[in-house]
Amino acid sequence: MSTGTLFDKVWDAHTVGTLPSGQTQLFIGLHLIHEVTSPQAFAMLRERNLTVLFPDRTVATVDHIVPTDNLARPLADSIAEDMMQALEQNCKENNITFYNVGSGNQGIVHVIAPEQGLTQPGMTIACGDSHTATHGAFGAIAFGIGTSQVRDVLASQTLALAKLKVRKIEVNGTLKPGVYAKDVILHIIRKLGVKGGVGYAYEFAGTTFEQMSMEERMTVCNMAIEGGARCGYVNPDQVTFDYLKGRDFAPKAAEWDKAVAWWNNIRSDADAVYDDVIVFDAATIAPTVTWGITPGQGIAVNESVPTPDEMPVDERAIAEEAYQYMDLQPGKPVQGTKVDVCFIGSCTNGRISDLREAAKFAQGRHVAAGIKAFVVPGSERVKKQAEAEGLHDIFVEAGFEWREPGCSMCLAMNPDKLQGRQLSASSSNRNFKGRQGSSSGRTLLMSPAMVVAAAVTGQVTDVRELI
Incomplete structure (x- = not known):
């Protein structure tokens, strides 16, 4: 295990090799797909006679195009119905787990993966959706990707990425009544700008984040992308472990203890060196x-x-x-x-x-x-x-x-x-x-x-x- 930040440790653990371009070929532990960015990716696989390399590392749901009032099929919007059918067929042909409407597990992709315990510390996660950064709340490194990259992950379970710098954003203190995680991240983006995080991973640290629930941390990491960061994360701690324990895909029995030991080990070291550190006072944040x-x-x-x-x-x-x-x-x-x-x-x-x-x-x-x-x-x-x-x-x-x-x-x-x-x-x-x-x-x-x-x-x- 390398030393340094969580980002460094997870990146190094998932590095397959260095490409001629200088980019890292990074193994992706969990690939989440939905109906909007996957049809073209599957079509590209078919054109090249490729198959999904690790279907058991791919999980699908439908979220963007589903109506929230009338779910009767066929959907009233013919384009939405076509996208729905394409996802159903692609998952069936490739033996991919698909949480369809009515399964009891369908929902927004960045909600269902955490609540089922699919999202875990130390993972690399990719999804054809910009707000994949959400999963960083667990101490994962999660990237939103484009359609051609969805194809790449389906075919090879890897991504070609340039390594990011790491900025530590520390917020300390207790939030005042009426002030929430959403206010914290909007405040950070206001101060640092929508391009302030370009080229960076954001590590959210400090007592304010330590006091937050997992769902509050997800809100913060979700919008790291809006500040220009490629991803955002929080180091895993007891709050993380308590949230995950007993969930569908969380490790069980003796495997749980092993997992927690490893999760604790990937936390950023106390002497980790960051490319930048910015500190905020929670008391200054308002709705x-x-x-x-x-x-x-x-x-x-x-x-x-x-x-x-x-x-x-x-x-x-x-x-x-x-x-x-x-x-x-x-x-x-x-x-x-x-x-x-x-x-x-x-x-x-x-x-x-x-x-x-x-x-x-x-x-x-x-x-x-x-x-x-x-x-x-x-x-x-x-x-x-x-x-x-x-x-x-x-x-x-x-x-x-x-x-x-x-x-x-x-x-x-x-x-x-x-x-x-x-x-x-x-x-x-x-x-x-x-x-x-x-x-x-x-x-x-x-x-x-x-x-x-x-x-x-x-x-x-x-x-x-x-x-």
Whole structure:
């Protein structure tokens, strides 16, 4: 076992060799696939008469295109139905485990793998989805990849990658009431920028992350990619082990003790050398909301939209573009901005703890008149658990729609789309132009609790006022 950071140790342990390009040929321990980026990859395999090398290291589900209201087959969208059928057929032909709708295990790929214990410390993980960084919460090195790379992993179980630098992002202290993991990562991206992590893996460290649950850590790692990092991770600890123990694919009996010993060994060493270290104080982080068209354009909910002269010169052009697109005025408070749609879900914030926290604020309140608000569980297991706890009743009584699992309005490759210039308060991860299904639709990113606050008041509201 090499010494240094967790990233170094996991990278070295999975290195097959160095390619003529200078890149590392890296073995991928777990390959997650879904219906959007895999059909072309399988077609490329067929063109070359190649087969899937390790089907037992590949796991599939359907998430992006599934409707969250009517799941009757054939799907109303013929393109979605074609993608669904292609995934079903490709998995069948290649003996790949497929968690289809109704299996009890279907859901967003970055929700189902952790909840089943497929995601484990020390792994290398790849998926044709940019938010694969989520799995780094377990001390894995997880990469979002493109379609040609999906083909490569299916055929060889390896990826050609250039080794990254490692930046340690330390956050210390206890978060104040109303401040969540989503606020922490939005704050980090705000401070470091959407390109700040280019060429880096982010190691999230410090007492704040140590105090977080696994699901909170997943929220943070999920959005590392939005800060430009190729991946993000947290060193595994007792919180990690307690979460994994007893899950479907977690090691059992004597194998468990061996695994924990190894997982402890891959933690970054106390004397590990980093390429960069940045430290934040948790006490300075407030409920955060994006005002612009990148995840880096965020402010505390009680702040005003920044004016051009408050920004670095190189950020002013994108700010001007954001003012016009979002129809928000520089220098004016973001709080009080009217919203049209409120969405709780996605691979960032669609887990059971997200729904529990949102339900606390929904209970005894009601969605404001004219607001469309809906909750989309991240998986069939999350939905079942939430219903067992009566969370769905709280949401429905408060005026939210309770939906079936899927990616829903995050990417809107399904019927859940913004209409026209609607403004969405969203617990998802991207606020790009047109991201939520309308070419002119607008997105404000925030925590699930903040989405509830917006839903019940009809405007951007500081969730601390509801505590």
